[in-house]
Every structure is written in C-alpha cells, then in structure tokens.
Amino acid sequence: ATPLSVMVGTGKGARAGILIRSAEALETAHKLDTVVLDKTGTVTAGTPVLTDVSTADGFTEDELLRLVAAAEADSEHPLAAAITDGARTRGLTVPAATAFDSVTGKGIQATVDGKALLVGTARLLADVGIDSDHLATTAHALAAQGKTPVLAAVDGRPAGVLAVADTVKGDSAQAIAALHRLGIQTVILTGDNARTAAAIARQVGVRRVLAEVLPEHKADEVRRLQGEGRTVGMVGDGINDAPALAQADVGLAIGTGTDVAIEAADVTLISGSLSGVVTAIRLSRATMRNIR
Numbered sequence: 001a002t003p004l005s006v007m008v009g010t011g012k013g014a015r016a017g018i019l020i021r022s023a024e025a026l027e028t029a030h031k032l033d034t035v036v037l038d039k040t041g042t043v044t045a046g047t048p049v050l051t052d053v054s055t056a057d058g059f060t061e062d063e064l065l066r067l068v069a070a071a072e073a074d075s076e077h078p079l080a081a082a083i084t085d086g087a088r089t090r091g092l093t094v095p096a097a098t099a100f101d102s103v104t105g106k107g108i109q110a111t112v113d114g115k116a117l118l119v120g121t122a123r124l125l126a127d128v129g130i131d132s133d134h135l136a137t138t139a140h141a142l143a144a145q146g147k148t149p150v151l152a153a154v155d156g157r158p159a160g161v162l163a164v165a166d167t168v169k170g171d172s173a174q175a176i177a178a179l180h181r182l183g184i185q186t187v188i189l190t191g192d193n194a195r196t197a198a199a200i201a202r203q204v205g206v207r208r209v210l211a212e213v214l215p216e217h218k219a220d221e222v223r224r225l226q227g228e229g230r231t232v233g234m235v236g237d238g239i240n241d242a243p244a245l246a247q248a249d250v251g252l253a254i255g256t257g258t259d260v261a262i263e264a265a266d267v268t269l270i271s272g273s274l275s276g277v278v279t280a281i282r283l284s285r286a287t288m289r290n291i292r
C-alpha cells in the first residue's frame, strides 16, 4: 500500500468516526471473512435493567432483592448496576455487605446480614455443590426472552432467580445484515448463557453463537476460528474482550467501551455502533482497490 492512499483512507475513517491505529489494520480489514461480536455493550446497549424477581419458598421478592442488591453493591458488572438500581426504584433500603468477592465470568459472593450470598450463573452455584435444578425452568423461560437470569443462593440454598434485560442497539441488526451482504460471517461471543445469547442472536440475525465463554477463553475462540483458516475481526467493549481484540486480525473497540479494550484494539468506533464496522471494512476495500 502506498503511504498516501493509507493516509487518505485513515483520514476518511477519522471523519466518519473510525480511528484506525495502523496502516496494517486498514490493509487487513478488507480480507476479513468473519466478524466476532461480543454481546453485552457491543450488540446490546450494555445498560441492562432489572425486569423480574422470582423467589423460592421462604423469601418475598423484596427480601431477596434487598439481599442480592447488597451483595452486588461493590461489583462493577453492568448486571450489578441493574440490580442495585432496581432495588432503589422499589424503594428498598439496602444493607452493607462484607466479604465481597467476584468470581470472574460467573458472579459474586458476599455476606449480608450475616447470610452468605452467592449471585450469578447456575455454574457458580454448582461449583460449590448447590443444586439449582428447580430454578432451571424459570431461568430458561427468562433466557428464552433474551434476558439474563441471575441465580441467587442464600446460606447454601437456592433462593430465587432475578432477570436483567438489555436492549439491542438500534442499528445492530442493520449493520449485521450489511456485513452478511459483504460476504462476511458473523458470530456472537459471550460469557452470558447460551439461551440468552441465542435469543439475542435471533433478534439481530446472527446464526452462530459461542456462549458461556469465560473471559480468559475469548481469545482462544478467536484463535480457533483463525485455525479454521478464517481472517477474523473482533468487536468488543469490555476489559474481558481485550485479549480477543488483540488476538484478532483486526480488533475493533466500541468507543464508549473501556480504555483497556480501546488500547488493545486496532480500530476505535467512536459512535459505538456496529455500523462503524461496516464502514471500516468498506473503507479498507476501497483503499486496497485504489492501491492495486
């Protein structure tokens, strides 16, 4: 590529809100045949809202929500903000928690009012031998609606399921359709559960889903796709996406995302919307056409 055409391409990108860090990224983007999309904060807005509280025997909704919100108070996960906001909206007084700890990709644990709280995925509960099978039907029904079920155990017993819903960004479906028209396959890659991810994928027209992937394994999934001979673009916003963004042939960070993701990526999409991915690939194709 001539330095001039790369400069022109980079300049055009900047005017369209697409910051391209290197000539190499601009040159590689035209070869992408697969685009991997993080779900939360990338395909969806990333500002989830508490929608449901379903309790097991012995708890009222407010009692359970109060305990769970207390346990989540020190978590930085978007799900935690949804739950603490939900408790506040219901006018609940949330006590202080102690012994807070987060379990990456699974949830959190804390002590509230002398009770041991575990909040997160079925796997989080199963890891310490808590059988949450009787909550599964409720959790699956919530997930089928694209909501994320959040299971809670109190003192080693399953206590209920909360649900948090995130909305798909306005232009996600349109941008994904445009990628498909460019001959690019799309994949959703998420730590969220498979049913929720499948429901969101259906809403936006993505056919392949890699779900329940722990943060440290996201880059492995990108590497595996590359091992199939694919040239992979990765789009993400979170700290947990950073290794996958770095591993991809072209990493594209959502501009409203975390600094860690932006630093790991080759391209920053200032607007934060997926249509920036389409623009970046079109720009790369146009640039490379001019060069050859």
Ligand code: ADP
Binding pocket: 039, 040, 072, 075, 076, 077, 079, 080, 104, 105, 106, 107, 108, 119, 120, 121, 148, 149, 150, 190, 191, 192, 193, 213, 214, 215, 238, 240
């Ligand atoms: P993602 O951001 O794609 O949802 P994460 O790896 O951050 O992926 O989390 C994976 C899953 O672990 C979440 O979908 C959620 O079910 C659970 N989880 C993580 N953190 C929390 C939390 N603070 N409270 C409840 N559940 C959590």
Ligand code: MG
Binding pocket: 038, 039, 040, 041, 042, 236, 237, 238
């Ligand atoms: Mg995310």
